[in-house]
Amino acid sequence: MASVSYHIANLLEKMTSSDKDFRFMATNDLMAELQKDSIKLDDDSERKVVKMLLKLLGDKNGEVQNLAVKCLGPLVSKVKEFQVETIVDTLCSNMFSDKEQLRDISSIGLKTVITELPPTxxxxxxxxxxRITSRLTNAITKKEDMSVQLEALDILGDLLSRFGGLLLAFHITIKQALLPQLASPRLAVRKRAIIAIGHLVMSCSTSLFHELIEFLLTELTNNSSASTTRTYIQCVGAISRQAGGRFGEYLEKMVPLIVRFCKTDDDELTEFCLQAFESFVRRCPKEVSNFIPEMINICLKYVCHDPNYNYDDDDDNEEMDTDMQDEEEDE
Incomplete structure (x- = not known):
C-alpha cells in the first residue's frame, strides 16, 4: 500500500507541472494504474486523485483533458461512495459553466461515470x-442553453436505460420534463426526447404508461403541425419497441389514427407510420392480428411507390399532351 501511495503521489506531483507533456504522461500513467484490478488506494490518495482529475478537466491542453475524463471510468470502482458523489456533483456543476469546453468534457465525464457505475x-x-436527476430535468425544462439541454437529455436517457427502476420517485417529474420537448422547434431535441421516453417506459408504472399513451393519442388527434405529428408517431414506435406487449391494449385506438396519416402526401410521415406498424407486428403480434389485413393493403400500395417520382407533374403532362392532341385534331 505504501509503495502504491508513493507512486501515486509522484504522478500527482507531475500532473501539476507547467509542461503539458509532463501532465499528459503522468495522467496516462495514472490511468494505467487505475486499470489494474489489484490497485488499492488509501483515503488520502483517493481524495487527492479525485481532486486532481477534476482539476485537469479544465486543463488548457485538450489531450490532458481527454485523458483526465477517461480516468474517471476506472476510478469510480476504486474509490468510496463519498468520492464518487464528489465527482458527480462537480461534473454537474461544470455542465452549467460559461466555458464551452469545460461543459462538453464534463458531460462526457458524467456519461462515463454512469456507464461505469457497478450494476451490483x-x-x-x-x-x-x-443527486443528478433533478439537475438534469431542470436543465431540460429551462432551455437556457441548447447545448446543455441536449447533453442533459442524452445523460437522462443513459440513466433511464441503466437505472430506470431506481428512479421511480422521479418518473413523474421526468415525464413532465420530456413530453414538452416533443414539440420543440429543434429536431435534435425531439429525437433525444423520444429516446429518453423509450427508456422511461421500460420501468415506469402502469398509470404513468397510460398517461403517456393518452397524451400521444390526444396530440395525434388534435395536432395540425406535420412536423410534430411525425415526432409523435416516431415516439409511438419507440414506445412500442421498448414496452412490447404492454402496448397491445392501446392498438385499438392507435392503429386507426396512424392509418389515417398514411393517406397524406408526406412521404416522411408515411415512412414513420410504416415503421410504427412494424413495431406493432413485432412486439404485439397477438393484439395486432385484427389490423393485419389493412396494414398489408397499405404496405402493398407503397411497395410500388417511388418517393422521388412526381406523380402530380406526370398527371399534368398527360393532360397537356391530351390538350395538344385535341388542338392538332381541331386544326
Missing part, C-alpha cells in the same frame, strides 16, 4: 441517480 452496487447507483 444498487446503493451507490441509487445515490448517484438521485
Amino acid at each position: 452496487s444498487t446503493t451507490l447507483a441509487a445515490s448517484i441517480c438521485k
